[in-house]
Amino acid sequence: MAAQTAPDTHPTLRTSSPSPAAPYDAVLLYSFGGPDGPDDVLPFLRNVTAGKGIPDERLAEVAEHYHHFGGRSPINEQNLALQRALVAELGAQGLDLPVLWGNRNWQPYTRDALAAAYADGARRVVAIVTSAYSSYSGCRQYREDLYGALDALGDELGLEPGEHPLQVDKIRAYFNHPGFVQANVDAVVEAYRALAAQAPADATAARLVFVTHSIPTTMEEASAVSGATYREQHLDVARVVAREAEAALGHPVGWDLAYCSRSGPPHQPWLEPDVNDHLTGLAEAGTRAVVIAPIGFVSDHMEVAFDLDTEALETCRELGLHAVRAGTVGTREAFVRGLVDLVLERADRARAREAGQSPADGRTIGDLGPFRDVCAPGCCRQRAGVDSGVPAACSTDPLT
Numbered sequence: 001m002a003a004q005t006a007p008d009t010h011p012t013l014r015t016s017s018p019s020p021a022a023p024y025d026a027v028l029l030y031s032f033g034g035p036d037g038p039d040d041v042l043p044f045l046r047n048v049t050a051g052k053g054i055p056d057e058r059l060a061e062v063a064e065h066y067h068h069f070g071g072r073s074p075i076n077e078q079n080l081a082l083q084r085a086l087v088a089e090l091g092a093q094g095l096d097l098p099v100l101w102g103n104r105n106w107q108p109y110t111r112d113a114l115a116a117a118y119a120d121g122a123r124r125v126v127a128i129v130t131s132a133y134s135s136y137s138g139c140r141q142y143r144e145d146l147y148g149a150l151d152a153l154g155d156e157l158g159l160e161p162g163e164h165p166l167q168v169d170k171i172r173a174y175f176n177h178p179g180f181v182q183a184n185v186d187a188v189v190e191a192y193r194a195l196a197a198q199a200p201a202d203a204t205a206a207r208l209v210f211v212t213h214s215i216p217t218t219m220e221e222a223s224a225v226s227g228a229t230y231r232e233q234h235l236d237v238a239r240v241v242a243r244e245a246e247a248a249l250g251h252p253v254g255w256d257l258a259y260c261s262r263s264g265p266p267h268q269p270w271l272e273p274d275v276n277d278h279l280t281g282l283a284e285a286g287t288r289a290v291v292i293a294p295i296g297f298v299s300d301h302m303e304v305a306f307d308l309d310t311e312a313l314e315t316c317r318e319l320g321l322h323a324v325r326a327g328t329v330g331t332r333e334a335f336v337r338g339l340v341d342l343v344l345e346r347a348d349r350a351r352a353r354e355a356g357q358s359p360a361d362g363r364t365i366g367d368l369g370p371f372r373d374v375c376a377p378g379c380c381r382q383r384a385g386v387d388s389g390v391p392a393a394c395s396t397d398p399l400t
Contacts, residue, residue, distance in 0.1 A: 021097050021347050023354070026122040027090075028113060028168065029083050030142060031130040033103030034066075034073025034302060040106065041066045047105040062263075065306045075301035076106075078330065079130070082299070085331040086128075089340045097343075100125075104145045111149040118153065118165050126346050127170040127394075128339055130298045132180055134173040134371055135215055135223040135230040140380035143170070143392035150393065169350065170394045171342040172373040173226070175233050176240075176364040179338015183329035184237070184295050185244040191291045191326035192249055199289055199322040204251045206289035206322070207282055209275065210238045211312075212296020213303060214259035217269040222384040225376065228368050231257070231271060236366040237295055256282075260307040275308070276315045289322035299328050346373055 035044040045059040066073060079101055086099045098120075102113030117125055127146070131138035150164040157165050174180050188208065196203035212234050223230040238257055246253040258275040273281070275292070282290065292312060294304050308325055316323035329335040342362070349359035362370040372379075375395040382388065391397070 020093075020344055021095055021126075023124050023350055024097065024126045024169075024343070024347055026117045026120075026125045027086065027097055027099045027343060028110075028117070028125050028127040029079060029086065029099055029101045029130070030110065030127045030146070030170075031079050031101070031103050032075065032301075033106030033109075034075040035106060036072055036076060038067065038071030041071050044106050065302060068310065069302075069305060073302050074305055075299065078299040078301060079103075081331050082130075082336070085336045086339060089336045093340060095340075102149075104142060109149070110145055111152050114149055114153050114166055114168070115156075118157075122166065124167045124169070126343055127168055128343070129170060132173065132175040132298060133212075133230055133233050133296065134175075134226040134380060136219050136380050136382045137213070137215060138230075138380075139173065139226075139375065140392055143375065143380075143394050144390045147391045147393040168393055169346060170373065171339075171346045172362065173233070173371040174338065174342055175237050176366045176368055176370075177338050177342060178363055178365045179334045179336075179341060180329060181237060181240055181244075181365050183332040183335035183338075184241045184293065184326075185248070186332060186334065187327040187329070188241055188245045188291060188293050189248045191293065191324045192245065192253075195289060195291060195322060195324040198324070202289035202322050204249075205287075206291055207287050208242055208245070208253050208255035208291050208293060209278065209282075210234065210241070210255060210257045210293050210295045211260055211275050211308060212257070212294070214262045214270045214272070214274070216264055216382075217271060218383045220271055222381045222386075224384070225379050225381075226371055233368065234296060236368045240366045241293070241295065260312070261303045275312050279312065279315050279319060279321065283319040283321055287321065290316065291324050291326055293326040294328055297328050299330050304328060349373060 035041045041063045042056065042059060045062055049059065083099050083101050090097050100113045100117055102108055102110040104110060129142050146168060150166060150168065154164050159165060192203060192206065195206055215230060220230050228236065234257055238255060242253050242255045256278060258273050258278040259271050260275045262270045262274065264270055279290065292308055294308060297304050313323055313325065345362045352359040364370050377397050379395065
C-alpha cells in the first residue's frame, strides 16, 4: 500500500458501530485526488484521462497549471482537513465512527482505503463523495471507480467474480442540503463585506457571479434522469444563496451563473458562458465590481486556485473590475455538520428499508427535493440513452 500523507488517513476501526450510524461501521471520504509533487503531475493526469487517448503533449500543457503551484495540488491537504473536521463533528455528536480517505486518481486510492477498512473489520461503509451535484463526473464516474475497486479487492481476497467483500452505500447529492447552502451563503456574505472594505462605493452594486465546472452539453442532457439537470441544480442553489445573502447584507444582489475549466475539444459543445467571457461582458455593460462564488466546488483545489484565483482575477484586473473571490464550503461548520447529518440520514434510510418501511425524505432547501441515495437505472450517464457497459456501485442498474 502506498505511504500516506497523515497518520489518520486509515484510522483503526472500533469494535462496534454506534446505533444512530448503524448499519455503517466506517465512513469513506471519497475524492478526486491530486499530485503531491512535480514528479506526480504527469502520472496523475494520465490516470485522470485514462482511456481518452489524450497524448502526453496535451497533458503537458495542463500540467503547467500544477507546476504554477510547485507541482502540488491543494486538494490533498484540504481532504485531510475535512477528514479531521468530520471526525471531530462525529465525536462531538457522540459517534465513534472512523473516517477513511480514498481517491479516484491518486494516492491514497479507493481500493487502498477499502482494503484497510476490510482488514480492520468493516463490512458496510457509507461514502461521502466530494462533489455536491449529480452528473456523470460528479456521481456515476465515482460509482464506476468504486465498483472496480470493490471488484479488485474481491479478486485479491479470492472471492467469486462479482462478489464484493464490502457493501458501500453513498449519501445523496447534497447541493440543496441546508448545510451546504448555508456555508455558501456565509462565504458570499463575507466576500461582499471584504469588497466593501476595499471598494465601498461599488460594493453594494457588485454583481454576484456563481461559478462551477463546465461539462459537455451531452452530459448535461443525460443528468436530467436525476430529476433536474446539472445546470438546473446549480441555478436552484444560486437562487437561494443570492436571496439569503441579500437578506443578510440589506441590499439587492444581482447574480449570474458562469462556468470554468472546460477541457474538451473545440468542436464539442460545453456549458457556457466561460467565466472570463462573462466578466468581460459585465465590464462592457458598466459593472464596476464583482464577487466570484465557486458554488460548484467543495474546496479550494486546482480549478479554484488556477481558473479563478489566477485566470479570472487576472481578467478582472485587466478589465478594471474590483473583485473578491468568495470561499468554498471547505471545513465550514455548517457544511461539516451537514455532512454528518447526511450520514445519519443515510443510515436511518438503510435501517428503514431493511425493516420493510418507507424511508423518510431528507432535508432540503430550494425548489428541488432530495435526490436518490440509490441511483436509478440510466442515472448520470455520459450521454443520454447510451450505456457504457461499465458497472457502477450504489445503483439499481442491471449491471450491478
